[in-house]
Amino acid sequence: MSDGEILVIGGGIGGLTAALAIARSGRAVRVLERAPEFAEIGAGLQLAPNATRLLDRLGVLDACVEVGVLPERLVFNDALTGERLTHLDLGEGFRRRYGGPYVVMHRSDLLRILVEACRAQGVALENGKQVDTVTTEPGGVTVTCADGSHHTGVLAVAADGLRSGSRGRLSDDEPIDSGYVAYRGAVPLDEVTGPVSLSEVVVWFGPGLHLVQYPLRSGRLFNQVAVFRSPGFAAGDPDWGNPDELDAAFSVTCESVRMAIPSLWRTNRWPMYDREPLDNWLTGRTVLLGDAAHPMLQYLAQGACQAIEDGVSLAGSLDRHLTDAVPDAVSVDKALHAYQDERIPRTAHIQRTARIWGDMWHIDGVGALLRNEVFTQRAVDDYRHVDPIYGA
Numbered sequence: 001m002s003d004g005e006i007l008v009i010g011g012g013i014g015g016l017t018a019a020l021a022i023a024r025s026g027r028a029v030r031v032l033e034r035a036p037e038f039a040e041i042g043a044g045l046q047l048a049p050n051a052t053r054l055l056d057r058l059g060v061l062d063a064c065v066e067v068g069v070l071p072e073r074l075v076f077n078d079a080l081t082g083e084r085l086t087h088l089d090l091g092e093g094f095r096r097r098y099g100g101p102y103v104v105m106h107r108s109d110l111l112r113i114l115v116e117a118c119r120a121q122g123v124a125l126e127n128g129k130q131v132d133t134v135t136t137e138p139g140g141v142t143v144t145c146a147d148g149s150h151h152t153g154v155l156a157v158a159a160d161g162l163r164s165g166s167r168g169r170l171s172d173d174e175p176i177d178s179g180y181v182a183y184r185g186a187v188p189l190d191e192v193t194g195p196v197s198l199s200e201v202v203v204w205f206g207p208g209l210h211l212v213q214y215p216l217r218s219g220r221l222f223n224q225v226a227v228f229r230s231p232g233f234a235a236g237d238p239d240w241g242n243p244d245e246l247d248a249a250f251s252v253t254c255e256s257v258r259m260a261i262p263s264l265w266r267t268n269r270w271p272m273y274d275r276e277p278l279d280n281w282l283t284g285r286t287v288l289l290g291d292a293a294h295p296m297l298q299y300l301a302q303g304a305c306q307a308i309e310d311g312v313s314l315a316g317s318l319d320r321h322l323t324d325a326v327p328d329a330v331s332v333d334k335a336l337h338a339y340q341d342e343r344i345p346r347t348a349h350i351q352r353t354a355r356i357w358g359d360m361w362h363i364d365g366v367g368a369l370l371r372n373e374v375f376t377q378r379a380v381d382d383y384r385h386v387d388p389i390y391g392a
Contacts, residue, residue, distance in 0.1 A: 004326055005030050005124075005153035006318075007143050009131050009166065011038050013107075014290025014307030015159030016114035020058055021315035023121040027322075030151060031118070032129035032143065034160075038115050040107040042270075043186035044216055044223030046201065047110075049390050051305035053100030054312045061100075063113045068105030069215045072199045076375060079206030082254035085375035087200075088386065097383065098390045104201060104214045106186065106221070110304075134158075134166060136284030139326070154322075155285040155332055157314065159307070162273060164292030169283045175273040178297060178358075179233040181241030182272060185264040186216055186223040194259030196222055204257050207364035209249050211257050224260055226250065227272065227298075229362065241269050272297055274355070277348035281340045285332055289314065294347035299357040300389065302350050309346075314339045346392060353389075 006022050008015045011033030019029045047055070047064070055061040074088040088094070090102040118125060130146040134156050143151045158166030162175055189196060201214040208229035216223050228249035232240030243266045250261050274297045281288035290307035321327075321335035360371055 004028055005151070006155060006157065007032065007141065007151055007153040008157045008159055009134070009143065010159035010161060010290075010292070011035070011115075011125065011127075012040070012159060012161065012290065012307075013110060013114065013304050014310055015157070016111065016118055016311075017054075017058070017308045018157055018159060018289055018311030018314055019123045020060075020114060020118050020121060021312045022318060023118065023123045024058065025315060025319050027318065028122075028124075029118075030124040030153065031126065032131055032145065032151065033125070033127050034130040036127050038111055038125070038127070040111045042107045043184045044214060044225070045105055045107045045110060045304055046214070046301035047103045047105065047308075048301065048305050049095070049098035049100035049102060050392060051100075051308040052103055053098070054308055056100060057312070058117070060113050060117050061103075064103055064105055064110060065101065067109045067113075067217060068103045069198075069217075069219060070101050071104055071201045071214060073201070074102070075197075075200050075202045077202065077204045078372060079204035079209065079211060079253045079257050082256055083372070085372055086378045087380060089380060090201075102201075104216065104223070106216050106223075107304075109217070131160070131165065134169075134284075134286050136286070139329075141285045154327060155287070155336065157289050158286055158292050159289040161291045162275075162295045164288065166283075166286055167278075167288060167292050169286070170280060170288070171278055173275055173278075175275055175295065177233070178272045178274070180227055180229050180272040180358075181233075181245075182225055182227045182270040182298070183243075183246055183264040183266070184223075184225050184268070184270065186221045187263055188220065189222055191263060192222045192224075192260075193262045195256050203361075204253070205361040206253060207368065208362050209253070210361050211250075211253075211260060213260065222263075224263060226261060226264055241271060243269075274351060277344070277351050279344065281344065282336050285329075285336075287314070287336045287339065293343075294351055296347075296351045297354040297358050299361060300350060300354045302354065302389065306347050306350055310343055313343055317342070350389065 005028045008031045133144045198215045204211040212225045230241040289310045317339040
């Protein structure tokens with residue numbers, strides 16, 4: 001190849017983290033994003049210490065903290081009774097234990113910070129680049145875009161999301177619709193219709209539903225996400241998960257939860273998908289990353305965190321194995337296999353655990369009573385269930 005560029009397909013959080021981490025090692029990186037600008041749809045984002053300590057290593061954590069919030073506690077409540085069940089202290093002891101803080105921030109703020117850091121590191125950022133084909137050739141890859149442009153490089157990183165085109169070269173699987181749908185809203189504090197805590201991430205869960213609340217942008221915004229199991233989905237209704245279903249689902253909850261629902265945006269809804277874990281992310285000189293590799297349900301708040309881990313892991317693997325300016329095929333193959341060998345077991349575990357966590361949140365009847373008993377009996381300094389996630 002005429003140059004040694006790493007081509008990253010997709011300019012979301014995972015793709016930009018990978019680009020930044022790779023570029024900081026002195027490698028040339030080009031990001032090809034199909035959208036006309038780098039932007040994130042959605043609102044709030046939770047970054048656990050397994051991600052924030054890596055963002056610190058990349059030199060962007062301070063900027064994240066400046067525009068985000070450091071909550072004091074992660075609180076779990078019963079959505080029907082309003083009872084507080086347990087909490088996780090996120091203070092200084094937590095930060096010492098895991099080597100990083102728990103940060104909540106607006107998704108668009110994180111994306112902006114990553115874009116600025118990539119530009120400062122010399123990453124080539126291109127918009128309007130819908131990738132049509134990726135071809136492995138002697139010495140590297142050629143990426144062809146819908147606008148007729150061609151880009152050559154050492155390898156391609158497919159960070160193109162849930163419906164990744166590159167994943168289709170590895171598997172004929174399809175996204176799995178959970179039958180749950182999310183409604184979001186990040187609004188100024190004076191527009192919130194219900195109780196507000198500016199020092200906590202609060203989760204309310206009940207039969208087939210949950211609500212998550214936390215502050216954003218130094219407490220100027222309040223983020224809420226309501227998720228429920230759609231009866232219309234089960235019935236095959238093409239309009240499943242509509243606002244009427246939202247209101248009906250949460251009508252049985254306690255007053256604090258019911259008061260929050262009117263603050264949600266009604267014009268967009270987000271069906272919740274994941275996929276089965278893959279045992280291979282590599283085809284030729286193209287490797288998957290982030291949601292293209294391991295889309296997961298949101299119950300552990302680990303989607304973005306795992307994509308950040310991917311990006312740093314990939315950069316480290318390239319550093320260890322690509323020692324020449326124009327690496328040979330054997331070195332590239334070793335680097336990419338080492339990356340997926342490190343990441344596949346962990347991300348598959350997180351994917352499966354997220355499903356179990358969702359089942360536990362949404363259980364009804366005797367199961368809910370037993371869950372609440374376990375939560376209320378938990379010692380507040382018991383980290384057994386989060387150590388494998390935050391401490392890995």
